[in-house]
Amino acid sequence: MTARRHVAxxxxxxxxxxxxxGGSSSQVPAPPSARTAIxxxxxxxxxxxxxxNLFNGFPGADTVxxxxxxxxxxxxxxxxxxxxxxxVGHGHLDFVAAFNGGLMNGFxxxxxxxxxxxxxxxxxxxxxxxxxYWQLAQQFTLTxxxxxxxxxxxxxxxxxxxxxxxxxxxENPHLAKGTPAQADAWGCDSAxxxxxxxxxxxxxxxxxxxxxxxxxxxxxxxxxxxxxxxxAPAYGSVNAGFKWSAYDAIKHVRYGPAWTGNVISPETTxxxxxxxxxxxxxxxxxxxxxxxxxxxxNDGSGPQWVASVVxxxxxxxxxxDTVVFVLWDDWGGWYDHVSPPQLDTMGLxxxxxxxxxxxxxxxxxxxxxxxxxxxxxRFIESVYGVPQLAASDARADDLSDCFDFAQPVRPFAALxxxxxxxxxxxxxxxxxxxxx
Numbered sequence: 201m202t203a204r205r206h207v208a209x210x211x212x213x214x215x216x217x218x219x220x221x222g223g224s225s226s227q228v229p230a231p232p233s234a235r236t237a238i239x240x241x242x243x244x245x246x247x248x249x250x251x252x253n254l255f256n257g258f259p260g261a262d263t264v265x266x267x268x269x270x271x272x273x274x275x276x277x278x279x280x281x282x283x284x285x286x287x288v289g290h291g292h293l294d295f296v297a298a299f300n301g302g303l304m305n306g307f308x309x310x311x312x313x314x315x316x317x318x319x320x321x322x323x324x325x326x327x328x329x330x331x332x333y334w335q336l337a338q339q340f341t342l343t344x345x346x347x348x349x350x351x352x353x354x355x356x357x358x359x360x361x362x363x364x365x366x367x368x369x370x371e372n373p374h375l376a377k378g379t380p381a382q383a384d385a386w387g388c389d390s391a392x393x394x395x396x397x398x399x400x401x402x403x404x405x406x407x408x409x410x411x412x413x414x415x416x417x418x419x420x421x422x423x424x425x426x427x428x429x430x431x432a433p434a435y436g437s438v439n440a441g442f443k444w445s446a447y448d449a450i451k452h453v454r455y456g457p458a459w460t461g462n463v464i465s466p467e468t469t470x471x472x473x474x475x476x477x478x479x480x481x482x483x484x485x486x487x488x489x490x491x492x493x494x495x496x497x498n499d500g501s502g503p504q505w506v507a508s509v510v511x512x513x514x515x516x517x518x519x520x521d522t523v524v525f526v527l528w529d530d531w532g533g534w535y536d537h538v539s540p541p542q543l544d545t546m547g548l549x550x551x552x553x554x555x556x557x558x559x560x561x562x563x564x565x566x567x568x569x570x571x572x573x574x575x576x577x578r579f580i581e582s583v584y585g586v587p588q589l590a591a592s593d594a595r596a597d598d599l600s601d602c603f604d605f606a607q608p609v610r611p612f613a614a615l616x617x618x619x620x621x622x623x624x625x626x627x628x629x630x631x632x633x634x635x636x
Contacts, residue, residue, distance in 0.1 A: 202492075207424030209499065212591060213424075216438050220381075222605045230601050232603055232606060233321070233601065234523075234579065234582055234583050234598070234600075234605065235492065235582060235585070236484040236585055237521060237560055238520075238521055238522070238523055238558075238560075238583050239481065239521040239522070240479055240480075240481055240482075240483075240518050240521060240522040240523070241429070241481070241482050241522070241523050241524075241525070241529070241579070241580050241583065242470075242479075242482075242483045242485060242509070242513065242522065242523070242524045242525070243361065243482075243483070243484045243485065243524075243525045243576060244506055244510075244524060244525065244526045244527070245358065245361060245444070245484060245485065245486050245527060245528075245529055246487060246488075246492060246493045246496075246502060246506065246526065246527065246528045246602070247354065247444075247492040247493050247494035247498075247528060247529055247530075247532065247535070248290060248488070248492075248493065248494045248495060248529065248530055248531070248532025248534075249325075249493055249528040249531070249532050249534060249552065249553060250279065250531040250532065250534040250535065250536035250550055250551055250552065250553075251344050251551045251552065251553050252264060252267075252324065252534065252535055252536045252537060252540070252551075253261060253277075253323060253324055253325055253531075253534035253536070253537055253607060254324075254325055254330060254333065254493075254533070254534065254553050255333070255337065255344070255481065255553055256277065256324035256325075257324075257327075257568070258267055258334065258337060258454060259566075261342060261344045261566050262538065262568065263344070263537075264277075264537045265277050265324070266307075266322075267304070267307065267322055267535045268303075268304070268305040269305060269307070269308045269322075270300070270305055270306050270308055270309055270616055271308075272305075275308075275319050275322045276322070276325055277322050277324040277371065277535060278288065278319075278322060278323050279323070279324055279325075279326055280323040280324065280326070281325070281326060281329055281500070282325050282326070282329040282330060282493065282498065282500050282502065282503075283329075283449075283498050283499055283500040284323075284495045285314055285315055285496060286312060286314035286315050286316035286317075286320060286495065286496050287312065287313040287314055287316070287494070287495045287497070287532075287533070288310055288311075288312055288316065288320050288321045288495060288532060288533025288534060289311030289312060289313075289351050289533050289556060290310070290352075290530050290531060290532050291311075291353050291371050291372070292351050292352035292353075292370040292397075292399060292404065293330050293371075293404075294310040294311060294533060295351040295352060295549060295550070296351075297309035297310055298310055298321070298533075298535075298550075298617070299351075299539070299540075299550075302542075304536075304537060304538075304539050305573075307322065307361050307534075307535045308321065308322070308518065308532050309320040309323040309408075309545070312533075313496060314496050316398075318532075321533050321534055321535050322520040322535045323534060323535070327502065328441040329500060329503070330383070330502075330503050330619075331616070331618075332503040332504065332506065332507040332615055332616075332617050333503055333506070333553075333555065334525075335615050335616065336506075336507075336510065336555050336557055336615070338556050338564055339557075339558040339563065339564070339613060340555060340556055340557045340558065340561040340562075340563065340564075340565075341555065341556040341561045341562050341563075341565045341566070341567060341602040342553065342554070342556075342566050342567070342601075343553075343554040343555075343566070343567040343569070343571055343602065344551065344553075344566055344567070344568060344571065345538070345567065345568050345570045345571060346539075346551060346552055346553070346554040346567060346571040346575070347540045347541070347547070347548035347549055347550065347551055347552070347570070347571070347572045348360070348529070348530050348531070348540075348549030348550065348572070348573060348591055349364075349545060349546065349547050349548060349549070349554055349568065349573040349574050349596075350366060350370070350546045350547045350548075350549055350573075350594040351370070351372065351546060351547045351549040351550075352370045352371050352372075352399075352530070353372050353530055354372060354444060354530060354550070354611060355369065355371070355372040355373060355386065355410070355449070356369050356371070356372075356426070356546075357529040357530050357549075357573070358444060358446035358486070358529060359446055360573045360574070360592060361446065361484065361529070361573050361576065361577070361591065362416045362417055362418065362446045362447065362450075362484065363414055363415065363416040363417065363450075363592075364417075364432055364573075364577050364588070364589040364590035364591070364592045364593040365414065365588055365589070365591070366546070367398075367412050367414055368397065368398045368400065368407075368545075368546070369396045369397065369398060369399075369407060369410070370397050370399035370404060370546070371396070371397040371404070371595075372385070372386075372632065373386060373387075373390055373394050373395065373396050373410040374394060374395050374396075374397070375390075375391055375393075375394055376391065376392065376393025376394055376395070377393075379391045379393065379394075383432070384435070384443060384457040385410065386445070386448055386449065387410050387411060387443070387446075387447075387448030387449030387454065388410070388411035388444070388448055388449060388450075388451055388454040389435055389443075389448055389454070390410050390411070390469060391411065393409060393512070394409060394410060395408065395409065395410075395632075396408060396409070396410045399545055400527045400545060401545060409453050410449055411449060411454070411619045412449055412450060412451060413450065413451045413452055414450070415543055415589060416447070416450055416453070416454035416587060416589070417505070417577055417580060417581070417586070418430070418447065418453065418458065418462060419452075420581075420586040420587065420589070420616065421481070421482055421584065421586065422458075423586075424483045424584055424585065424586050425481065425543075426584045426586075427480040427481045427482070427528070428462055428480050428481060428482040428483065429462050429464050429470075429473075429480040429482075429483045429484075430445065430447050430462060430463050430464065430483070430484045430486070431464050431465075431466075431467040431469060431470045431483060431484065431485045431486065432445035432446075432463065432464075432465060432484075432485075432486040433445070433465060433466055433467055433486070433487075433488045434465035434466055435448070435465075438483035441490075444486040444487070445463065445465075445486060446484070446486075447459070447462075447463050448463075458470065461609055462480075466488075467485060467486060467487060467488065468613070469507060470485050470512075471508065471509065471512050472484065472512055474509075474512045474516050474518065475512065475516070477517065479516075479518055481584070481635070482580055482584075484630075485509060487502065487505055490502075490506035491504075491506075493528065494532070495532055495533075495534075503538055503617075504525055504617055504618065504619070507615050507617040508617075508629065509524075509626075510524055510526070510557055510615070511612075511614065511615055511617070512540075513612075514612025519559060519611075519612050520559055522558060522610050523556065523557070523558040523560070524556075524557040524558065525548060525554060525555070525556060525576055525579075526553075526555040526557065527553065527554040527555075527573075528538065528552040528553055529553060529577070530549060530550070530552065531549065531550035531551065531552060533619070536550045536551050538550075538551050539553070541570070543595065544591060547572075547592075548572055554571065554576075554630075556599065556602040557612050558601070558603070558610040559611075559612075560602065560603045560604060560605050560607065560609070561602055561603060562601075562602060562604055563610075565602065567599075567601055567602050569597065569601045570597070571596065571597060571599060572592060572596050573592060573593070573596075573600060574590075574591075574593035574595065574596030575593075575596040575597050575599050576594070576599070577589065577593035578593045578596045578597065578598040578599075579599050581593065581598075581600045582598050
């Protein structure tokens with residue numbers, strides 16, 4: 201009887217602890233997650249760097265200091281400045297040559313532009329040139345297994361970052377013969393007669409004018425009532441280099457209200473939008489040529505540009521509920537030793553750096569989990585409850601290993617950043633070829 205009274209008393213205490221409201225308060229609160237903690241996502245898209253090139257020697261990251269050539273010779277990676285005066289080929293055909301069936305020894309067979317030295321692809325950037333990137337990686341999360349979802353250059357890569365596909369376009373669009381060299385071939389604003397190159401099981405084939413109408417993440421966000429913006433240089437603006445404005449290739453955006461409401465130029469407007477409280481829920485930020493990190497185009501100011509955007513967010517009211525993804529849109533032709541898994545006709549492409557910046561990002565963590573551009577989309581889709589768009593985001597993970605949403609929100613620590621350089625350098629005429 202005494203034992204029964206103890207049990208009854210224990211049950212009474214347990215029931216009393218449940219409170220009112222039908223016992224709902226007895227439920228264990230759900231652990232914090234991306235969907236409950238994150239209200240803003242910013243994707244900063246830089247240009248053309250591999251992991252071995254930009255983060256060589258970073259503690260815990262998988263990098264090497266030399267690589268094999270097609271002749272069987274092992275070449276040390278030469279230390280090069282970020283603002284090299286030459287470019288290394290990074291189109292689909294350059295990928296095929298460098299990948300060499302998985303042997304990863306054909307980087308010396310890639311094309312070059314400008315005064316490129318022999319074995320130009322075998323280079324690593326001086327840490328002093330990119331110190332802000334290293335600081336961000338040390339404070340937050342760096343991934344060393346993020347692969348581009350496609351094998352080719354910027355046009356297709358940027359499409360994968362807004363739509364999870366490129367409509368099988370593998371190369372940058374080509375200008376029609378006889379078109380002035382200063383004309384652009386990028387999207388719906390391309391010079392008349394511009395064409396694309398499609399990739400299929402049989403290789404490359406001629407494609408249509410680069411103006412398409414497939415669904416994008418912006419369309420899904422609109423349907424869900426979620427605000428978004430794509431910040432990019434204005435078409436034809438000084439120092440724009442090439443457009444890098446992905447939504448220019450989406451017909452219903454280019455010729456619809458989103459072009460003036462969601463595609464914002466110049467790209468520096470993101471800084472004033474953060475300061476004035478106008479940051480959208482999802483933002484993409486593309487640089488101008490000087491700030492891009494693109495070999496042969498940049499003036500070395502890319503790390504300062506990225507740091508200015510991240511620092512503005514870090515000092516704002518948005519910091520506590522924001523994730524900033526800093527990534528590079530393709531490998532830029534630079535040597536990388538990790539063979540990318542081949543998941544479909546389009547890719548995966550070579551590794552690119554991805555830095556995850558957030559009060560919830562794991563501190564000083566290097567992720568060795570396989571990610572791709574579709575992983576960034578998958579994260580955004582999981583935060584805002586919208587479906588997957590295409591094969592890349594459907595198969596990708598959501599970068600969950602990069603976060604700890606149970607950890608206390610930590611304040612943003614100021615970066616030690618040198619003064620930003622003046623944007624004075626223009627794209628050399630020698631790099632006018634459509635390989636960017």
